[in-house]
Amino acid sequence: MTDLADLSTDWELVSRKTEKRPRGLVAALKRRFSPVPIAQVYDTTWTVRHRATGLVRRLTAHTELEAKVKIANGLFDTA
Secondary structure (H helix, E strand, C coil), X not given: CCCHHHCCCCXXXXXXXXXXXXXXXXXXXXXHHCCCCCCCXXXXXXXXXXXXXXXXXEEEECCHHHHHHHHHHCCCCCC
């Protein structure tokens, strides 16, 4: 698990759940019949808590870099 200190100084990581799923029927068919392997998409749901206020938020990101950017810009998932 990532140390959130690497992601943000104001937010701490509560949990991180990675879910592997196909991205639609066409993507699943492409992966199935492609002559070369196609990377699967992993959705990761990050649950973070604001260190000062205790506010808990969730965001979906595919990489740690994307999570950093979303946290820095306040782009959290809606309820």
